[in-house]
Amino acid sequence: MRRDLWPTLLAFLAVTAAVIIMPAERSGWDWGGVLSFLTAFAVTVAIYSLFTLGLNVQWGYAGVFNFGVVAFFMLGAYAAAAFTKEPAAGGFDTYVGGLGPKLSPPFLQGEEWVPFLVGALAAMAMCGALAYLLSFPALRLREDYLAIATIGIAELMRNVVVAERGLVNSERGLKGIPRPFYSLFSPDDYQYFYLLLAVAVLALVFFAAERALRSPWGRVLRALREDETATAASGKDVTAFRRQAFVVGAMIMGLGGAVYAYERGAVSPDTFTHFAGTFIFWAMLMVGGSGNNRGAVLGAYVVWGLWIISLQLLGYPLPEALRVRIFYIRDLLLGALLVLVLLVRPQGLLPEERRVSIWVERLLRRRPPEREGAQPLAGRAPEA
Amino acid sequence: MADSTSKATVLEVSGLVAGYGEVQILHGVSLRVAEGEMVAVIGPNGAGKSTLMKAIVGLVRPQAGRVLLRGQDITGLPPEQVVARGICYVPQADNVFPSLTVQENLEMGAYLVPKQVKERLERAFALFPELDQRRHERAGRLSGGQRQMLALARALMLDPQVLLLDEPSAGLAPRMVEVVFAKVREINAAGTAVLMVEQNAREALKLAHRAYVLAMGQNRLEGPAQELLGSPEVARSYLGE
Amino acid sequence: MTAAARAFVQSSWQELRYRADALSGALLWALVVSFLVGSAVSSPDHFAVGLVVGSVYALAALGLTLVYGVLRFANFAHGDLMMLGGYLAYFALTGAVVGTRRDVHLPRALDSLPGASERLGDLTFGYGLLVAAVLSALALGLLCIGLDRLVYRPLRRRRAGVVILAVASLGLAIGLRSLMLMVWGPNPRLYVEGVFPAHRFPFGVLLKSDQVFTFAVAVALAGLVYLLLFRTRLGKAMRALADNPDLARVSGIDTERVTVATWALAGALMAVAGVLLALQAQLNPQLGFVVLLPVFAAAILGGIGNPVGALLGAMVVATAQETSVGWEIFGRQLDPTYKPGVAFVILIAILLLRPRGLLGAKT
Numbered sequence: 001m002r003r004d005l006w007p008t009l010l011a012f013l014a015v016t017a018a019v020i021i022m023p024a025e026r027s028g029w030d031w032g033g034v035l036s037f038l039t040a041f042a043v044t045v046a047i048y049s050l051f052t053l054g055l056n057v058q059w060g061y062a063g064v065f066n067f068g069v070v071a072f073f074m075l076g077a078y079a080a081a082a083f084t085k086e087p088a089a090g091g092f093d094t095y096v097g098g099l100g101p102k103l104s105p106p107f108l109q110g111e112e113w114v115p116f117l118v119g120a121l122a123a124m125a126m127c128g129a130l131a132y133l134l135s136f137p138a139l140r141l142r143e144d145y146l147a148i149a150t151i152g153i154a155e156l157m158r159n160v161v162v163a164e165r166g167l168v169n170s171e172r173g174l175k176g177i178p179r180p181f182y183s184l185f186s187p188d189d190y191q192y193f194y195l196l197l198a199v200a201v202l203a204l205v206f207f208a209a210e211r212a213l214r215s216p217w218g219r220v221l222r223a224l225r226e227d228e229t230a231t232a233a234s235g236k237d238v239t240a241f242r243r244q245a246f247v248v249g250a251m252i253m254g255l256g257g258a259v260y261a262y263e264r265g266a267v268s269p270d271t272f273t274h275f276a277g278t279f280i281f282w283a284m285l286m287v288g289g290s291g292n293n294r295g296a297v298l299g300a301y302v303v304w305g306l307w308i309i310s311l312q313l314l315g316y317p318l319p320e321a322l323r324v325r326i327f328y329i330r331d332l333l334l335g336a337l338l339v340l341v342l343l344v345r346p347q348g349l350l351p352e353e354r355r356v357s358i359w360v361e362r363l364l365r366r367r368p369p370e371r372e373g374a375q376p377l378a379g380r381a382p383e384a
Numbered sequence: 385m386a387d388s389t390s391k392a393t394v395l396e397v398s399g400l401v402a403g404y405g406e407v408q409i410l411h412g413v414s415l416r417v418a419e420g421e422m423v424a425v426i427g428p429n430g431a432g433k434s435t436l437m438k439a440i441v442g443l444v445r446p447q448a449g450r451v452l453l454r455g456q457d458i459t460g461l462p463p464e465q466v467v468a469r470g471i472c473y474v475p476q477a478d479n480v481f482p483s484l485t486v487q488e489n490l491e492m493g494a495y496l497v498p499k500q501v502k503e504r505l506e507r508a509f510a511l512f513p514e515l516d517q518r519r520h521e522r523a524g525r526l527s528g529g530q531r532q533m534l535a536l537a538r539a540l541m542l543d544p545q546v547l548l549l550d551e552p553s554a555g556l557a558p559r560m561v562e563v564v565f566a567k568v569r570e571i572n573a574a575g576t577a578v579l580m581v582e583q584n585a586r587e588a589l590k591l592a593h594r595a596y597v598l599a600m601g602q603n604r605l606e607g608p609a610q611e612l613l614g615s616p617e618v619a620r621s622y623l624g625e
Numbered sequence: 626m627t628a629a630a631r632a633f634v635q636s637s638w639q640e641l642r643y644r645a646d647a648l649s650g651a652l653l654w655a656l657v658v659s660f661l662v663g664s665a666v667s668s669p670d671h672f673a674v675g676l677v678v679g680s681v682y683a684l685a686a687l688g689l690t691l692v693y694g695v696l697r698f699a700n701f702a703h704g705d706l707m708m709l710g711g712y713l714a715y716f717a718l719t720g721a722v723v724g725t726r727r728d729v730h731l732p733r734a735l736d737s738l739p740g741a742s743e744r745l746g747d748l749t750f751g752y753g754l755l756v757a758a759v760l761s762a763l764a765l766g767l768l769c770i771g772l773d774r775l776v777y778r779p780l781r782r783r784r785a786g787v788v789i790l791a792v793a794s795l796g797l798a799i800g801l802r803s804l805m806l807m808v809w810g811p812n813p814r815l816y817v818e819g820v821f822p823a824h825r826f827p828f829g830v831l832l833k834s835d836q837v838f839t840f841a842v843a844v845a846l847a848g849l850v851y852l853l854l855f856r857t858r859l860g861k862a863m864r865a866l867a868d869n870p871d872l873a874r875v876s877g878i879d880t881e882r883v884t885v886a887t888w889a890l891a892g893a894l895m896a897v898a899g900v901l902l903a904l905q906a907q908l909n910p911q912l913g914f915v916v917l918l919p920v921f922a923a924a925i926l927g928g929i930g931n932p933v934g935a936l937l938g939a940m941v942v943a944t945a946q947e948t949s950v951g952w953e954i955f956g957r958q959l960d961p962t963y964k965p966g967v968a969f970v971i972l973i974a975i976l977l978l979r980p981r982g983l984l985g986a987k988t
Contacts, residue, residue, distance in 0.1 A: 335796040
């Protein structure tokens with residue numbers, strides 16, 4: 001195995017060990033409970049991986065710098081919720097939606113899965129549409145300006161959710177979101193089913209993303225990332241490709257939002273903060289390996305694992321001063337981890353294979369000429 | 385014309401290897417500039433001429449080779465120190481501070497000698513009267529030719545031992561090119577050694593005492609400028625005849 | 626096409642672009658001036674509050690525009706650094722940090738000095754806060770230099786893109802926020818407890834003395850920064866570095882020294898901004914991120930790198946936010962929740978239509 005992958009393997013093993021042993025030890029080796037705990041952990045990792053994958057398509061494939069991931073997260077989750085919930089039952093709850101029950105055909109146990117499928121598709125469609133509309137102004141902006149703008153978009157969306165009473169129930173949020181195939185399982189067993197479902201969705205998206213990367217479309221994106229001027233010169237419409245990547249990434253995030261909403265059962269504006277809905281995914285992507293899909297999933301696993309471990313630490317005797325602040329310490333360490341990774345190992349845990357010039361070559365069908373004053377490749381994925 | 389070998393060497397570059405990241409541009413370049421000489425470096429595009437300038441002044445770190453200024457080893461020193469020792473550099477593009485006024489540009493040129501700024505300014509304006517008229521204009525508003533003059537004047541504020549010029553005629557109308565070259569000749573006649581990289585090989589050779597021909601990051605030819613001007617090989621490959 | 630015709634077309638195109646640029650500039654100025662005058666006349670009370678909030682934004686934007694202009698990166702930790710400045714002054718003044726059940730106090734702090742808390746005239750605070758603010762400015766300046774050396778400089782050396790620097794600054798922002806939460810807790814704090822009356826000015830304007838003080842400080846500091854940038858050798862070097870770092874280096878300017886000076890100055894400005902923000906609102910670890918967007922909008926509207934622009938931009942953004950409650954969109958009053966959205970809309974419009982803002986350098 002390559003030398004630079006030893007830290008990766010170590011990190012993976014350490015996290016896995018801690019995530020299994022700590023709860024086991026704390027619960028007195030109650031393996032049933034541990035299994036349940038690990039299932040919940042795995043479901044969250046699977047869901048968050050969807051977001052990091054989507055972000056990788058936007059950033060790693062096409063260099064679109066989206067600091068407003070939480071906007072798509074929110075939109076996807078709310079859309080799925082609105083589509084599957086029963087209409088508002090009056091009282092203080094006001095929101096649009098509630099198409100769910102109307103959509104279930106009476107055969108094939110339709111009510112168990114059709115509304116959820118529709119909800120997920122609606123989430124993807126709406127996120128895709130938002131990304132498409134935004135791409136026209138957004139793709140004209142310089143990278144750092146785009147970052148600022150996307151932060152603003154996310155904030156604006158949260159404003160809309162809270163201010164527009166009657167849209168999605170403002171601060172109160174939407175509760176009681178139903179779950180697919182819920183009646184088929186006992187409440188205890190349902191989580192295992194949902195894990196399978198989440199992993200299946202993740203696998204689907206992952207393989208689709210990998211195929212896309214190796215397709216002609218993906219090759220253009222790769223060439224674009226390595227040498228934008230040369231790619232543009234060969235006649236490809238750079239903006240169109242980036243727009244497509246932006247939209248596809250957004251749709252994946254929308255799907256993530258839907259899967260999140262069904263699992264969680266409730267959504268409210270408080271859950272969608274910049275930290276929990278944007279920053280954490282960037283941290284996961286950078287730590288795991290920016291620019292590649294496997295890194296995206298690994299990053300979600302490792303960062304969420306560390307997250308859980310820090311909570312587990314509460315079970316051990318700690319000085320009071322530390323115990324009270326454990327959440328802040330955890331956040332601080334995540335910020336520090338990100339900065340550390342950027343300084344020390346910018347390619348992340350799973351570095352991308354350096355197939356740089358091959359893509360450009362194949363696309364342009366010739367070796368790029370040595371240019372006078374060739375600038376260093378200021379690549380978007382931080383290269384060592 | 386006096387034999388250059390009898391004069392003291394001001395700048396000596398030997399076996400310089402440099403590039404950007406993994407792309408290597410210079411594969412061992414050598415040259416000398418003697419006191420009061422004007423040396424031209426010509427060659428096709430992609431030969432590494434600009435990189436050579438940047439490696440000498442410290443904007444690009446050489447991977448091998450040496451740069452000596454009056455015998456002192458300045459290889460790999462950061463630009464601030466190279467400039468302090470007496471080499472001033474005029475880049476090809478972006479060679480003025482556009483949001484600063486003409487006077488402020490010159491003041492920045494004299495950053496290392498704050499106590500002598502006033503006198504140096506007067507001297508610069510005497511040498512470049514067209515800049516004197518535009519003291520408080522923003523450099524970004526100047527025409528191409530005026531900007532080139534300002535870039536030259538800025539580099540001269542420190543009374544360098546060697547002046548490095550990267551394609552001073554680039555982007556200028558032919559009449560302006562004449563004016564710029566005349567200025568360069570004036571500067572050189574006053575005693576400053578000049579190392580000039582030029583795309584316009586013919587004009588450069590007419591101006592310089594000696595010249596080097598660079599291609600693919602390596603020395604190809606060298607000799608007195610007159611000779612190279614007359615050489616059929618040079619004419620064919622580099623003068624576009 | 627003959628060479629002469631081609632040259633003609635090129636130069637006319639340049640002329641047209643120059644004119645178009647000048648036109649968009651004139652339009653923007655017209656818009657800004659008419660907005661300011663219009664809102665001052667139609668709702669002077671909101672306008673006055675806008676000027677005060679704008680003063681806080683202005684100080685923050687001054688620091689941001691310096692860093693963005695000279696060091697060329699968007700510092701997303703700016704808001705949290707500001708807030709930290711406010712907290713450091715609080716700590717210097719009261720010596721209080723959060724304990725498990727109640728605050729833990731240092732044995733000696735500024736407020737134990739004689740008369741430190743005695744109100745200066747009609748202001749709510751005494752000289753203690755002023756001293757604390759100066760100490761905080763020094764501390765934050767040093768902290769910024771340290772952060773640059775530890776995090777940003779190594780990344781710059783590696784020629785990391787704007788993006789990586791921005792992500793790193795985001796990580797730092799999270800770290801700083803967590804730090805403030807750990808040391809001072811999540812509950813908001815104030816320098817001085819109590820309710821203080823506002824003064825009546827003509828046209829229904831209600832302002833506390835603190836607010837007038839804030840405005841005065843902002844204008845004064847903006848003026849000082851302007852003098853620094855345009856009349857001193859160091860300031861000109863900063864502007865040169867902002868224009869062209871490589872050219873600055875080959876002119877003999879020690880760019881690392883200038884960078885350090887820039888951070889020190891920005892840090893001091895951030896600290897003062899933080900103190901005034903806390904005075905105007907409260908000390909709250911989450912507040913830093915909330916003001917980030919309006920401050921960016923202010924700096925970009927004014928033009929990155931220009932201190933007068935930062936002042937002006939901040940005033941426009943703040944007054945737009947404050948007066949927005951009176952606006953009608955689609956026949957309905959604008960919900961106050963949308964106030965930050967106003968800043969965002971301004972930001973987007975400027976970025977798309979005239980990224981150099983009012984007084985920024987031509988790109």
